[in-house]
Amino acid sequence: MFFKALCIGICAVGIIFVYDAWKTALEVRKEQMEEDIINAWETRVVSPPVKFQRLHVGINSNIDLIVPGVMLLKALAIPSGRRENKDVLNTVDDLENTFAHFFAKGSAAERAFLDKKIFQRIVSTSKMLEIFQYHIGGNAAIMASIITEQFPEVKINFIGPVGPKLLEMLPTSLNIPTKSRISTDEVHLIMEYGVGETWGDLRSPVANRFITSYDESNSQATMLETFFESLDVQNTDLVLMSGLHILEGQSKDFFIKRIQALCNGLNNFPRSLPVHLELASMANADFVREILTKVVSKVSSLGLNEQELTFASLAGNGPHNSDFHHQSGPPEINKAGDMVIWLLQNYGQSSSNPESRLTRVHFHCLSYHIIGNLKGAWSNSAIAVAAGSRMAGKQACDVQKLNSSIVDLKFPSSFKAFSDDIERELDPNNPVISWEIGEFEFSLSPVLVCKDPQKTVGLGDSISGTGLMFSQYMLTSK
Template sequence: MIVKSLLVLLLSVGIGYVLYKNRLITNNEIEQEILSSWSESIVMPKNQFRKLLVGINSNVDLIVPGVELLLKLNITPGNDINHHQLFSLDHLQETFSYFFKKGSAAERPFIDAELFRKIVSGAENLSNPQFYIGGNAALIGSKIAEKFPDVELHLVGPVGPKLMELLPASIVIPKISHIEKDEVHLIMEYQVGESWGSHRAPVATRFITSYDESNSQATMIESFFQYIENYKPDLIILSGLHLLEGQSSEFFSQKLSFIQSELIKIPKAVPVHLELASMVNKAFVKEIADNLVSKVSSLGLNEQELTFLSHAANGPHSSYFETIQGQPEIHIISDIILWILKTFGFSQSDPSRKLTRVHFHCLTYHIIGIHPSAWNNNPSAVGAGTRGAGIQACDVESPDPDLVTLKFPEKFQLFSGDKERSLNESEPIMTWKKEGFHFALSPVLVCKQPLKTVGLGDSISATGLMFSEYVSDFNS
């Protein structure tokens, strides 16, 4: 009776307490402890990247509430079907519903140019349309320019008048990047718990569609590689290959063959990071895995991209992409990262393979796996990426424990067969070794009321890269 009265008293005076690991703590004590640990443990590398080349996809993002736009277009809830390409308003509704129900970010090309323009017109006439920098390359470049002002950064990608206004003035846009009219991508966002028909969104994320000739045909790819010789960057970041998915298999293979031949020419002392994005064509993804992944130094991807890559290339847990919902299991993700590093990564037996780093990011945690001879400062890199995720999603200047929450599993395995363990919030960055590779994991403090989800993965990858140190002569 005394205990019951005490609990009632605590609630009545508004003091929020929760039970965590058999002890009473204040509501944001865990979050504050993690933030404090990050502040103490995250450090910049001794040798930082100073001269970057980023390409090749860039555009203007038109961001609107997804459900509101569908209602504006007189589209009502219906079936949920995953279409690889969108030819009609029905395709838009069905594919949006499919990923809305799963709570997974996705991107699909629109095939009908006139219909897409009508959809964009409807989006522009909503109450509060927002225009932002879009495209993985432009987003990565703008994040680095914003957070690391001493870095010299050149962007090769299609840049129209509106995008030129939006990009940071410090980014160098060569003349080869200029186009007369901006490419527009439509970002249909939704919030956690939002309803669409009988579905309720399990997380806050977005669905993206576009009709984009410049990026979908990779028109800047030749200029991008030509630019390397004169500019001589110390880090190259490549993205946008997913937009080729709307093209024929012959066109796709031709572009990949060109990219492969150009990547081989780049000295191993200059790391190349490849940022992947959502794709559904198994043959195309397998072609990327077989022909490109081993030719880059670093790979960035989320749970959908990682699990589908394993499916397409006959990796471990190859059917997991079909059943994954919400937070992916840590040991499964670690298994796949290890497989990627072993299958496509540098080894003494095959020094022609360049891959030495994989950066995985999802809503609730990140993992970076590395070849220890090629990269330093890995724990700081994963910690900086997770810390930045909450800051950007909440759209604030610095971490705020009241705005974020820990959604990390109470019990987990670091890899299959490992003992079960729990998170120590005073040491949130976990490290381990497996078969000669080093891994670092950190939980994300998830924003309770996210204001900006677009570009989150790109921001995470950019931050992780800038906190990483590449050992340029590791295999010499």
């Protein structure tokens, strides 16, 4: 009996030893893979032969008030809510339930408040917290700021509602016309949360943020006409636009009128001038359908994250559209690949749809990015997707250079790039995977996820802006 117990004990110790050794070996191998990916990016990410030099950027801008989301809800004496996604927010209960919905999923989202007094009360409470920060806000303003910091030689004309405090915060190198100035800053509330953070019985699977605002200037796209009037087509290489999502708080008639005004302006652009549209979180399927059917074919490039991609598929009856309702975290790679392919095939320029201008889609999520484009329309896309992926880690960690100790590879050991694909494996020394389908070509790169993220807001804008600046537009016909 003694020897039997001894044998069992020795076996148990042996199993623990082997398991620990195996686990350590896996961790060492993973860290080496992360180092290899970083080194591959450093040596292979190079600018295209012809770079964008003169940009016209708009139309949304504001001040972001960034706070710990759960801390704010506790300060407002709000208990953990039931998970319910609201298109717009009318009450504190709406904030509670919609935050809970996206907190549990770990998905970025943005919703407009319709009651000014309630929103102002929430902002006032935010300013009394131990931790709060002000940052440049608005997709367009963030893209302009990031690009001018990374590429100081680039000249940027910025159009958006710029109040006194935001004017002080924006880089002085930006050209901001007088018509863009407003007397009082628009404020957006950014409720951040960390990976594994708890609120009641909910736990966040990743670090992310929920955004809410009561915004009169951006929500009515008041700078839209100024944006088009101030554009010098002959002295512009690239146009960047965002802010359509904030129109969601308006009536359907108002939304449709502003979308039509946008389309009228875009119709006057020559096809030789590339236009990038950055989407952001929306909840009204009718509004998203309007953007898909009326706007997307009038821009050259589209940027969007997992919430926006899956909701676009839901609104447009695309592939895997039911996943929007239960998706938690990034979508499976093959599903995202299917949806990017669907966007290009259904809304993009092709032999069967030559009138469309859409030739590029840049999808970005926490653990990987995909760029798809019409063959011959863009070059340097494989490098651009790597540059965007690298920027995601640098921006989240708030560092100039990545190292394996601060990031985590959350990419599957084997995967399919799209549903009918072969099974693939990641080569860390060649961390960009490319493939072709019909008239389109695609590139995918993993992201090295920051272990202790310092910034979650504006990541998509930084990623898209960086990817564009490492891309070269090849269509020069008028």
